[in-house]
Amino acid sequence: MAIEFKQVNYLYKSFLHENSFSLNNLSLSINSGEFILVAGQTGSGKTTFLRLLDTLILPSNGEINFDGQIINNSSPEKILMKVRRNFGFVFQFPQRQLFSPTVLDDVEFAALNFGNNKAEASKKAKEVLKQIGIEEDLWEHSVFNLSVGQMRKVAIAGALVNQPKYLLLDEPTSGMDEYAKNDLLKILNYFHEQGATIIAVSHDINTFAPLVDRAIIFRRGKIISDNNPTKIFSEPMNADIQPPSTVSFARSIGLKSTPLSIDELADEIEAINE
Incomplete structure (x- = not known):
């Protein structure tokens, strides 16, 4: 597509x-x-x-x-x-798209919303929760008792349940x-x-x-x-967006490369010192 x-x-x-x-x-x-x-x-x-x-x-x-x-x-x-x-859509604030009594109910609802019957929805919800890494002992908990990271995982599970x-x-x-x-x-x-x-x-x-x-x-x-x-980040940026901190640091020490990660930056510095 x-x-x-x-x-x-x-x-x-x-x-x-x-x-x-x-x-x-x-x-x-x-x-x-x-x-x-x-x-x-x-x-x-x-x-x-x-x-x-x-x-x-x-x-x-x-x-x-x-x-x-x-x-x-x-x-x-x-x-x-x-x-x-x-499409699956995860909002900026996951609590705005989570509303069912439990974690499992919330993900099941997303599956039911696309025409699955209850058994199919439950099966799909459990599969995706396992893939996402939400422990089974949390499935019957209220989503609003979870951490921000866990809530976002549940929102992602709901977005992905229909593949x-x-x-x-x-x-x-x-x-x-x-x-x-x-x-x-x-x-x-x-x-x-x-x-x-x-x-x-x-x-x-x-x-x-x-x-x-x-x-x-x-x-x-x-x-x-x-x-x-x-x-994009190898070119001079304007005030709209700042480059990754690794790129800014590389520029500050005179490197002309564009390391996007700490590992890439470390490799560049190591190459200079060899």
């Missing part, structure tokens, strides 16, 4: 202007199997982009081609539901400590290796830059850079 945005605009009404652009004349393609970081300042259009992908909102004009299925501002709900089956082709995440590492982040990244890498396309909106450049195939940088509703992260 491939996705193509064709001259997509999304307008909203603001206090200052009758119509303001959240996305302005957006055209790009997304290929199956990519791991993409979407970055930019607050209000640059990143979350609007995710919501358009999941058809939670529709373009004001322009169209989105989902593997031959065209979505525009007049697409009927029946068609939107068909497209949504290919979507695309996983969309809005600030997935927000509020997490390093241990929880590492746990999350193992999960994302696992499902990416299984063939899922992952698109993550994040300000956490240090975490995602070493992992992704592609970075898309937004400014005021437009894409200002779209390339592999090494290429």
